Amino acid sequence: MFGFLQSENSKLRAAAKNWLYLGHKVYNFRKDQLTDSEISELSQRMGELRAELKVTPADAGKLKLSIEGVEAHMRKIGGTFYPQSMLSENVDFALYFLIIYLGFTAFFIKPFKIPTNSMWPTYNGMTSEVWTDNNPAPGALSRSVRLLAHGATRQTLTAPADGELLIPVRVFEGRSLTPRGLAVSSVSKRHHLVIPGEGKGYLFEVGGERLIFKVPLDFDLESEMPMNGAQGKSILGKAWFPEEPSFWDAIQKRLATGQIARKGRMSLADGSSAEIAMVRTGLKFKKGETVLSFDIHTGDQLFVDRMSYHFVEPKGGDGFVFRTGGIRNLASSGDKYYIKRLAGTPGDRMKIDEGRLLVNSEPATGSIAFEKNNSKEDPYDGYFNSAGQTAPGFRGLMRVGEEILVPEDSYVAMGDNSGHSYDSRGWGYVPEPMIVGRPIMIFYPFTKRFGLAK
Secondary structure (H helix, E strand, C coil): CCHHHCCHHHHHHHHHHHHHHHHHHHHHHHCCCCCHHHHHHHHHHHHHHHHHHHCCCCCHHHHHHHHHHHHHHHHHHCCCCCCCCHHHHHHHHHHHHHHHHHHHHHHCEEEEECCCCCCCCCCCCCEEEECCCCCCCCCHHHHHHHHHHHCCEEEEEECCCCEEEEEEEEEEECCCEEEEEECEEEEECCECCCECCEEEEEEEEECCEEEEEEEECCCCCCCCCCECCECCCCHHHHHHCCCCCCHHHHHHHHHHCCCEEEEEEEECCCCCEEEEEEEEEEEEECCCCEEEEEEEECCCEEEEECCHHHCCCCCCCCEEEEECCCCCCCHHHCCCEEEEEEEECCCCEEEEECCEEEECCEECCCCHHHHHHHCCCCCCCCCCCCCCCCCCCCCCCCCCCCCEECCCCEEEEECCCHHHCCCHHHHCCEEHHHEEEEEEEEEECCCCCCEECC
8 A cells, every 4th residue: 555665675575475365266277287397497486486485585686587587487387377368356346246246145144125115114115206397307417416315216107199188996796886096007117227127017008009107016006105204106007197186086086987998907017907998097108208206215225134033032122134035924925034023922911902913912113113102103004913914815914903922933924014015914923043144223314314224
């Protein structure tokens, strides 16, 4: 670092030591390909250099000649190890870095990205900010700053033709049409613009032309879940039906009043088909106009401590990360990483009673999230009994009036955003071997949540 302060003699000795290191590297990596005479000459020249290096004070002239002798011979026998190309140097560095990184994340600290809003408002998953005529999108400079500071990426849907926007809605046909969801299917979607992956494809139609709008797999456009720090309307509700109570209220009203362009069986992008009603919106666009524009803010990114649970027992109230591959009712979806609140430990008796989480007949303690949920302090909504999404063949935990006893070597995981969390209530207990660690800090994005984890 402070080479300019070194004497010429010191620099020469440092160079000699470096040449000895390179000579050993060439010998160790190429000795099976070199002739006996080449190996003998390399050993001789390195021996001469080593001898000159031991002389005190060093004879600069002889030391320089010995260095030049080693270098000249290695140019003949070094192969890809000397002289080394920029590519091979970079490959070496990348491999060293990768080995260190994998070892560090496997045993000490693992980076983890929050995928969903099940732990909101403690941690944010992906959130959104919708741009409309009344709330126009920021310019290029602000967009760049937002990308760096918040991980905000622009998503834009443009009209492929002139005409009205129609929304394909899955319906159940009884006495009246009942909406069952949007026409969404799995599609291929590149992550970070280059990495192949899977995403969601929303089907829309403008001017009689279909278009698929792709978003990340853990993101959706129609959910009323918390977005950008507030419980409220979905992206589509804000963008297309700002005067309606919610997106699905708007859809239901249009189905009930017959605002349907057509209906029937329709093929989707993934090859499946569904009964679809093409709901009129009354919104008309010219070809190339923006139909929908919003920013996706990346989920909170955490450092997870993988060491502590080797020395201390997990305790109620911890935020904790675990793998799903060994959880019977989640294993079919792959081995993923989830983050939830550790709500129950082995031997605990647990129940949800009138929105409160009770552990051993007392309100749950160990986390401010427990206290705020139990008192339904805004923006927490309290705890919900198992009644929503459950894994196939699983009846759920902590149903209305049910008290559970947590088995040995098992834990109960619950989201702080109880009404929008798929957790132990829906798929069962977390086995102890699946626990990865606990979050220690949010390192990105740079928001008010940056800092030590809660």
